[in-house]
Amino acid sequence: xxxxxxxxxxxxxxxxxxxxxxxxxxxxxxxxxxxxxxxxxxxxxxxxxxxxxxxxxxxxxxxxxxxxxxxxxxxxxxxxxxxxxxxxxxxxxxxxxxxxxxxxxxxxxxxxxxxxxxxxxxxxxxxxxxxxxxxxxxxxxxxxxxxxxxxxxxxxxxxxxxxxxxxxxxxxxxxxxxxxxxxxxxxxxxxxxxxxxxxxxxxxxxxxxxxxxxxxxxxxxxxxxxxxxxxxxxxxxxxxxxxxxxxxxxxxxxxxxxxxxxxxxxxxxxxxxxxxxxxxxxxxxxxxxxxxxxxxxxxxxxxxxxxxxxxxxxxxxxxxxxx
Amino acid sequence: xxxxxxxxxxxxxxxxxxxxxxxxxxxxxxxxxxxxxxxxxxxxxxxxxxxxxxxxxxxxxxxxxxxxxxxxxxxxxxxxxxxxxxxxxxxxxxxxxxxxxxxxxxxxxxxxxxxxxxxxxxxxxxxxxxxxxxxxxxxxxxxxxxxxxxxxxxxxxxxxxxxxxxxxxxxxxxxxxxxxxxxxxxxxxxxxxxxxxxxxxxxxxxxxxxxxxxxxxxxxxxxxxxxxxxxxxxxxxxxxxxxxxxxxxxxxxxxxxxxxxxxxxxxxxxxxxxxxxxxxxxxxxxxxxxxxxxxxxxxxxxxxxxxxxxxxxxxxxxxxxxxxxxxxxxxxxxxxxxxxxxxxxxxxxxxxxxxxxxxxxxxxxxxxxxxxxxxxxxxxxxxxxxxxxxxxxxxxxxxxxxxxxxxxxxxxxxxxxxxxxxxxxxxxxxxxxxxxxxxxxxxxxxxxxxxxxxxxxxxxxxxxxxxxxx
Numbered sequence: 001x002x003x004x005x006x007x008x009x010x011x012x013x014x015x016x017x018x019x020x021x022x023x024x025x026x027x028x029x030x031x032x033x034x035x036x037x038x039x040x041x042x043x044x045x046x047x048x049x050x051x052x053x054x055x056x057x058x059x060x061x062x063x064x065x066x067x068x069x070x071x072x073x074x075x076x077x078x079x080x081x082x083x084x085x086x087x088x089x090x091x092x093x094x095x096x097x098x099x100x101x102x103x104x105x106x107x108x109x110x111x112x113x114x115x116x117x118x119x120x121x122x123x124x125x126x127x128x129x130x131x132x133x134x135x136x137x138x139x140x141x142x143x144x145x146x147x148x149x150x151x152x153x154x155x156x157x158x159x160x161x162x163x164x165x166x167x168x169x170x171x172x173x174x175x176x177x178x179x180x181x182x183x184x185x186x187x188x189x190x191x192x193x194x195x196x197x198x199x200x201x202x203x204x205x206x207x208x209x210x211x212x213x214x215x216x217x218x219x220x221x222x223x224x225x226x227x228x229x230x231x232x233x234x235x236x237x238x239x240x241x242x243x244x245x246x247x248x249x250x251x252x253x254x255x256x257x258x259x260x261x262x263x264x265x266x267x268x269x270x271x272x273x274x275x276x277x278x279x280x281x282x283x284x285x286x287x288x289x290x291x292x293x294x295x296x297x298x299x300x301x302x303x304x305x306x307x308x309x310x311x312x313x314x315x316x317x318x319x320x321x322x323x
Numbered sequence: 324x325x326x327x328x329x330x331x332x333x334x335x336x337x338x339x340x341x342x343x344x345x346x347x348x349x350x351x352x353x354x355x356x357x358x359x360x361x362x363x364x365x366x367x368x369x370x371x372x373x374x375x376x377x378x379x380x381x382x383x384x385x386x387x388x389x390x391x392x393x394x395x396x397x398x399x400x401x402x403x404x405x406x407x408x409x410x411x412x413x414x415x416x417x418x419x420x421x422x423x424x425x426x427x428x429x430x431x432x433x434x435x436x437x438x439x440x441x442x443x444x445x446x447x448x449x450x451x452x453x454x455x456x457x458x459x460x461x462x463x464x465x466x467x468x469x470x471x472x473x474x475x476x477x478x479x480x481x482x483x484x485x486x487x488x489x490x491x492x493x494x495x496x497x498x499x500x501x502x503x504x505x506x507x508x509x510x511x512x513x514x515x516x517x518x519x520x521x522x523x524x525x526x527x528x529x530x531x532x533x534x535x536x537x538x539x540x541x542x543x544x545x546x547x548x549x550x551x552x553x554x555x556x557x558x559x560x561x562x563x564x565x566x567x568x569x570x571x572x573x574x575x576x577x578x579x580x581x582x583x584x585x586x587x588x589x590x591x592x593x594x595x596x597x598x599x600x601x602x603x604x605x606x607x608x609x610x611x612x613x614x615x616x617x618x619x620x621x622x623x624x625x626x627x628x629x630x631x632x633x634x635x636x637x638x639x640x641x642x643x644x645x646x647x648x649x650x651x652x653x654x655x656x657x658x659x660x661x662x663x664x665x666x667x668x669x670x671x672x673x674x675x676x677x678x679x680x681x682x683x684x685x686x687x688x689x690x691x692x693x694x695x696x697x698x699x700x701x702x703x704x705x706x707x708x709x710x711x712x713x714x715x716x717x718x719x720x721x722x723x724x725x726x727x728x729x730x731x732x733x734x735x736x737x738x739x740x741x742x743x744x745x746x747x748x749x750x751x752x753x754x755x756x757x758x759x760x761x762x763x764x765x766x767x768x769x770x771x772x773x774x775x776x777x778x779x780x781x782x783x784x785x786x787x788x789x790x791x792x793x
Binding site for chain 2: 176
């Protein structure tokens with residue numbers, strides 16, 4: 001620290017900052033992105049919030065302001081509330097299932113191997129890694145179409161297998177029965193993403209020094225104990241990120257849900273908010289109402305992320321275990 | 324200063340970056356609602372109005388048409404476009420296909436720069452109630468002469484302008500004539516000595532005969548469950564007369580509880596409960612389901628519009644002889660004869676008032692309504708246009724096309740249609756209870772309540788503009 005009496009020096013320094021170099025640098029690297037961000041990200045937000053308080057049809061320039069009427073209407077709309085419930089169901093289950101499954105697989109192919117010699121994954125780990133990443137390479141729409149065929153009640157693979165072993169497959173197929181449609185859709189999404197998150201976790205686990213695992217092993221920790229007390233705390237930040245991303249995807253889920261059950265599923269059991277938003281805007285021509293749905297979805301997404309951060313913080317996520 | 328603090332600060336920064344990353348996809352949900360402000364487009368300078376150029380198309384300029392690309396493709400409009408180019412060589416003709424009319428054209432409507440001619444069709448068409456004020460009254464076209472010199476209004480089938488007329492304004496001219504019917508394989512029926520049912524009791528008997536052969540009476544696919552709603556409404560209107568239709572069209576309270584509607588729902592419930600409907604429809608994609616009818620012949624009857632022949636062309640059994648029959652009714656003495664049919668013109672063509680070259684849009688539509696283009700359509704698509712006299716007696720070799728003409732002739736004046744489902748965009752909502760009903764999860768009372776809830780919601784929503792139907 002410098003001793004006192006350096007005020008003039010600081011003043012000179014401040015003046016120095018305003019050279020052309022620095023100003024142009026700031027304009028290009030700070031000002032420009034900020035403007036782009038304001039115009040293309042923030043202003044549509046504000047615009048959409050405003051539209052949500054109008055009864056704009058979406059096809060003309062006439063936007064009567066109606067205050068919070070759209071929101072009142074939404075919360076009295078039983079079908080919209082069903083879609084909210086379905087979206088929340090997805091946001092609760094999808095991240096948990098995907099992240100746990102991906103963690104288990106990632107652990108198996110990195111540190112789950114033989115307990116002699118070097119720390120390594122199962123035999124053939126490279127093969128498993130590639131195979132489980134495959135679904136992520138396929139576009140979501142294709143995944144949806146493939147699985148819709150598998151679930152087909154008359155000619156689908158699943159009902160065929162069930163019937164072959166003597167169990168009666170559901171008459172309308174897994175997607176056509178309101179009790180199983182949601183679970184069947186979730187299986188598809190988990191199937192599509194587990195490989196990606198597995199790769200993410202593998203990269204994180206590889207970043208942990210092997211000595212840590214070796215030390216744990218010398219101390220007598222088994223594979224499960226190692227995973228719980230060494231791996232998970234050390235890749236906590238990755239898990240949190242994965243959890244938030246998967247949650248956002250679950251709250252959207254538009255592509256998967258509309259390909260698997262374009263009409264919202266039996267008794268609206270797989271109708272999600274984004275689908276309802278889409279039909280309200282484009283087939284009913286109620287853009288104001290659709291924007292209100294968008295705002296509700298956005299608020300729910302924010303709450304979800306805040307919850308994940310909060311839970312992580314409360315369970316000791318802020319403690320820096322790496323030191 | 325401690326060096327150990329540095330990684331922590333960096334982590335803090337990364338957390339900030341993560342928070343931003345969270346915000347961005349959230350923005351996607353919001354930004355999809357973006358709109359714009361409307362500006363009036365400048366219209367092209369008009370040409371001279373004459374007998375051969377009734378709308379005054381300018382010698383130069385451009386024509387911009389966006390056509391829904393569905394079962395009929397867009398080549399029939401290209402055909403008319405070629406005639407347009409021949410007549411007005413100085414005008415650049417651009418005919419673009421679209422499978423998603425509403426989403427693609429929404430920004431252009433808001434921005435005040437819509438195309439000159441649109442085929443507002445398909446599952447993603449724009450609801451008419453939302454754009455009605457922005458459309459030209461197309462009466463000017465029907466009052467004009469076609470290329471052969473006959474007044475267009477005189478060349479059209481009766482009542483074909485009704486579906487496009489809202490509050491007395493001809494906002495759309497529907498180009499293709501569709502007949503709704505119950506379709507069957509004439510060869511299969513002949514081989515088994517079956518007759519097409521005219522009442523629901525006869526349908527029950529036929530269902531028993533089908534069951535004996537391991538077949539079903541009906542089948543359905545999940546995106547097309549409302550074809551059965553169409554069939555039920557048609558049957559109820561024939562049973563109870565025109566008031567049934569008017570009540571439904573105007574979203575009257577308890578309109579689904581009208582006796583005629585209830586009688587039909589009850590009859591359908593009996594068919595479902597008897598197991599005459601092939602299970603599994605609620606989980607089957609609709610074209611796959613239709614192939615089970617037209618190729619595997621798992622079911623005898625399928626209610627649909629006359630596009631079914633074209634739609635299933637590649638998946639129809641050889642010598643199927645697809646034929647249509649009017650839907651059955653409840654009693655042997657309905658208010659409207661059982662031979663009555665729902666026939667509606669489809670593929671609504673619209674001309675937005677703010678288009679740059681409105682006159683050219685109208686002119687292209689006028690060419691399409693003239694003889695050459697209309698005959699070309701009937702011949703290549705095996706479907707009649709709204710223009711009379713374009714289908715020869717042999718129906719270009721199509722049994723379905725012949726049966727359409729026969730049904731229309733036998734129906735005489737008993738041709739009707741309704742609009743309310745598409746007008747208020749209710750099909751997506753209505754599909755849900757119909758899937759449950761056909762699967763046997765919902766009884767007629769539950770179905771009635773679900774349908775009534777959906778229509779009541781629209782009826783009570785003051786922000787939805789209602790159109791009074793008489």
